Amino acid sequence: MNPLAPLGRLVLGFLAETGRIALFTRDALLQGLTPRYYLRQIALQFFRIGYTSLPVVALTAFFTGGALALQIYLGSSRFNAESLVASIVALGITRELGPVLAGLMVSGRVGASIAAELGTMRVTEQIDALVTLSANPQKYLVGPRLLAAVISLPLLVAIGDTIGIFGGYMVGTHSLGFNEYAYLKNTADFLKLDDVTSGLIKAAVFGFIIALMGCYHGFNSKGGAQGVGRATTNAVVSSAILILAANFVLTSLLFGD
Amino acid sequence: MTAHIVLENVEKRFGPKHVLRGLTVSVAKGRSLVVIGGSGTGKSVMLKCILGIIRPDSGKISVGGQNAVGLRGAERDQYLSRFGMLFQGSALFDSLPVWENVAFGLTHGRNMARGRAKDIAIEKLAQVGLGADVGALYPAELSGGMQKRVALARAIAADPEIIFFDEPTTGLDPIMADVINDLIVDCVKRLGATTISITHDMASARKIADDIAMIYRGQIIWSGPANTIDRSGNDYVDQFIHGRADGPIKMDVLKA
Numbered sequence: 339m340n341p342l343a344p345l346g347r348l349v350l351g352f353l354a355e356t357g358r359i360a361l362f363t364r365d366a367l368l369q370g371l372t373p374r375y376y377l378r379q380i381a382l383q384f385f386r387i388g389y390t391s392l393p394v395v396a397l398t399a400f401f402t403g404g405a406l407a408l409q410i411y412l413g414s415s416r417f418n419a420e421s422l423v424a425s426i427v428a429l430g431i432t433r434e435l436g437p438v439l440a441g442l443m444v445s446g447r448v449g450a451s452i453a454a455e456l457g458t459m460r461v462t463e464q465i466d467a468l469v470t471l472s473a474n475p476q477k478y479l480v481g482p483r484l485l486a487a488v489i490s491l492p493l494l495v496a497i498g499d500t501i502g503i504f505g506g507y508m509v510g511t512h513s514l515g516f517n518e519y520a521y522l523k524n525t526a527d528f529l530k531l532d533d534v535t536s537g538l539i540k541a542a543v544f545g546f547i548i549a550l551m552g553c554y555h556g557f558n559s560k561g562g563a564q565g566v567g568r569a570t571t572n573a574v575v576s577s578a579i580l581i582l583a584a585n586f587v588l589t590s591l592l593f594g595d
Numbered sequence: 596m597t598a599h600i601v602l603e604n605v606e607k608r609f610g611p612k613h614v615l616r617g618l619t620v621s622v623a624k625g626r627s628l629v630v631i632g633g634s635g636t637g638k639s640v641m642l643k644c645i646l647g648i649i650r651p652d653s654g655k656i657s658v659g660g661q662n663a664v665g666l667r668g669a670e671r672d673q674y675l676s677r678f679g680m681l682f683q684g685s686a687l688f689d690s691l692p693v694w695e696n697v698a699f700g701l702t703h704g705r706n707m708a709r710g711r712a713k714d715i716a717i718e719k720l721a722q723v724g725l726g727a728d729v730g731a732l733y734p735a736e737l738s739g740g741m742q743k744r745v746a747l748a749r750a751i752a753a754d755p756e757i758i759f760f761d762e763p764t765t766g767l768d769p770i771m772a773d774v775i776n777d778l779i780v781d782c783v784k785r786l787g788a789t790t791i792s793i794t795h796d797m798a799s800a801r802k803i804a805d806d807i808a809m810i811y812r813g814q815i816i817w818s819g820p821a822n823t824i825d826r827s828g829n830d831y832v833d834q835f836i837h838g839r840a841d842g843p844i845k846m847d848v849l850k851a
Binding site: 374376459462463464466467469470471472473474478 | 643646647648672675676678679680682683684686687688689699700703704705706749753759
């Protein structure tokens, strides 16, 4: 057997998958996001993707902000630069950790549930049933999820940013001995609007990735319970990797010059 | 009799698997065709090709004179609105109560107001022998036989001119199967619809068919009026309708 064959199969498989995702994305944008709109579905997805993710995002942000403050304090005290803690926590949260951690948490929660739900609908022929009832599955299933995720994620991240900075403030003022007023002033003075908006742009992109991967893997699942399980795993893994890769690209686009 | 649905030389491959091999069949308006054949012979793929869920590699499909392959956008919506389909596993939407399932094609496909659609749904549920109180339940709360009834009500809710039945009696006990057969015959008569059913349940086939066609390896190998099936003179058909393990049809135990 040709030793290069497995490598070739891997590359071909990867290219084929990329092509399928591209075609799915085109359909999702051209069919899913154009009229007609199923308002009930859109509202339901906002509730499920946005509202119910709040506790997870809030807790993640709070503890991350606290841990960040501790680490930066320990590091900066070696250079007598403790006064930087507040501003670095704020920058770290808004630019990187807020959107990335929220994206990863939501991909585990929402991406998995989208893939499992649509995957079950696929294997039980409910998606075919939609077609025979003249309801376009892209408009009924994919569009509302994409829309809800792209709009919800920046909102979640905005809330998460605030809570993350608050977490840093709690640790800073209660266990590191910072003055409350000085900590807040340092945060506000150094933080620029760009820091926040860049994180929110990232969040919108991550929301798109999460919903798209969930829908794509759900739509293409086959073979019963095992297939749905595989689709769920693939949705979470692929959206997590894409989020981290997209984060790197976006960071270099938004900040590198 | 004019042909309502015509398939000519339809071919479909999935990778190395050659599922439809020049399938040719037609159904006259208002007639009920039952397609029989073993598992994996291409029955479901045939229906999905007509609906445009699967696109055939080559061949012609036309419905009422209109070409059916490769439709898009509004033309496709218009085309699909002529069909109703009863799925093998019922395929009810488990997130919606029964009445919304039945009314789905009206509210989501045709933009009908919910109040009016609900009235029609209740009326269709009555037609399949279910009371209005069932409308508020969720599909998971129903038995298999009741789910089939709901699925039938959903398939006929928009008064389609063509209805497909995909193994309507699979998984039901013989008595419930017969009840569903009666309902199918009754509903189809009322609508005057053209139907294609696929099944391997011969009792069901005899009951609902005007014509029977047998599919084997992606081709129609025999077709004729339902009452001539016992005198087909075709060894494949004889083996199938009598359910014999020995004969010209060899079962592929492994999926090809």
